[in-house]
Amino acid sequence: MMKINWFPGHMKKALDELKKEIEKVDVVIYVLDARAPKSSINPEIDKLAESRPILFVLNKVDLSDIEKLEKFVPILKSERSDFIYLNSTESGAGSIINSKIRLLCKNKIKKHEEKGIKPTLRAIVVGIPNCGKSTLVNNLCKKAKAVTGNKPGVTKSQQWFSIGSNIEICDTPGTLYPNLENQEIAKTLAFIGSIKDEVVFDIELANQLLERIEKIYPGIISRHYKGASTLEEIARVRAFLSQGGGFDEERAARALFNDFRTGKLGQLLIEDLDEKL
Ligand SMILES: Nc1nc2c(ncn2[C@@H]2O[C@H](COP(=O)(O)OP(=O)(O)O)[C@@H](O)[C@H]2O)c(=O)[nH]1
Ligand SMILES: [Mg+2]
Numbered sequence: 001m002m003k004i005n006w007f008p009g010h011m012k013k014a015l016d017e018l019k020k021e022i023e024k025v026d027v028v029i030y031v032l033d034a035r036a037p038k039s040s041i042n043p044e045i046d047k048l049a050e051s052r053p054i055l056f057v058l059n060k061v062d063l064s065d066i067e068k069l070e071k072f073v074p075i076l077k078s079e080r081s082d083f084i085y086l087n088s089t090e091s092g093a094g095s096i097i098n099s100k101i102r103l104l105c106k107n108k109i110k111k112h113e114e115k116g117i118k119p120t121l122r123a124i125v126v127g128i129p130n131c132g133k134s135t136l137v138n139n140l141c142k143k144a145k146a147v148t149g150n151k152p153g154v155t156k157s158q159q160w161f162s163i164g165s166n167i168e169i170c171d172t173p174g175t176l177y178p179n180l181e182n183q184e185i186a187k188t189l190a191f192i193g194s195i196k197d198e199v200v201f202d203i204e205l206a207n208q209l210l211e212r213i214e215k216i217y218p219g220i221i222s223r224h225y226k227g228a229s230t231l232e233e234i235a236r237v238r239a240f241l242s243q244g245g246g247f248d249e250e251r252a253a254r255a256l257f258n259d260f261r262t263g264k265l266g267q268l269l270i271e272d273l274d275e276k277l
Contacts, residue, residue, distance in 0.1 A: 004186035031127035129174030206253030
């Protein structure tokens with residue numbers, strides 16, 4: 001397979017802008033895709049967020065495997081970081097995030113209150129493409145303000161919003177790793193739709209998704225596809241016929257990606273959490 005190393009110029013620019021903007025904020029809201037939390041941690045963003053309190057948001061928790069996820073989350077909690085599980089598409093997340101932001105910024109709040117002022121807290125939302133940053137921002141704003149979409153690259157530039165009770169929040173474009181050497185991570189990011197399908201999608205990648213799912217959740221594929229476990233067999237049970245005769249593996253590959261990403265295969269955490277990075 002072609003080596004995946006996707007870091008276009010606009011992402012370099014987005015990272016540089018992030019660097020500037022992070023200096024202005026009190027807290028970083030670091031959104032991780034709960035189906036692949038480890039691969040969602042971008043070393044470049046880590047560096048930028050070093051000096052700030054961090055709220056890790058394990059987003060898309062409705063699509064993930066909580067049991068596996070629970071083993072991972074302790075590393076996200078420290079003196080200056082905390083985490084929450086979230087389904088950003090569900091209303092009601094706003095108040096939980098609000099109170100966590102307040103806890104992480106309690107020093108600033110205290111200092112201001114001593115002077116009799118109610119401080120405005122500034123938060124920036126960061127993370128890999130397509131992990132749900134704009135959806136989360138909209139949820140906090142209680143109405144759709146930021147444009148969202150189920151593919152990477154929807155948010156093109158930083159955008160500040162005010163949310164009630166003295167919090168300002170900045171939505172940002174997603175950024176990937178500048179040096180995506182680890183191809184297991186690269187594939188994982190492609191599986192969850194963080195790298196454009198136009199760049200990475202092919203039958204080989206679909207075969208690798210099959211392999212990955214089979215490794216972590218043995219038997220789930222054949223249970224879902226009536227005994228089929230290869231793309232050809234999936235095409236057969238779904239009656240995806242090729243025009244030239246035979247079965248349409250490409251269509252099966254697309255169906256597989258779609259079924260995985262929409263949760264039809266079940267709630268899956270798609271990376272090996274024990275593997276050392
Ligand atoms: N199932 C599910 N889908 C989500 C969640 N959060 C966001 N999405 C979907 O993920 C896609 C990407 O969301 P978006 O906010 O544009 O991601 P961004 O690129 O990080 O800003 C959209 O189709 C959202 O509806 C979630 O918690 N659960
Ligand atoms: Mg966005």
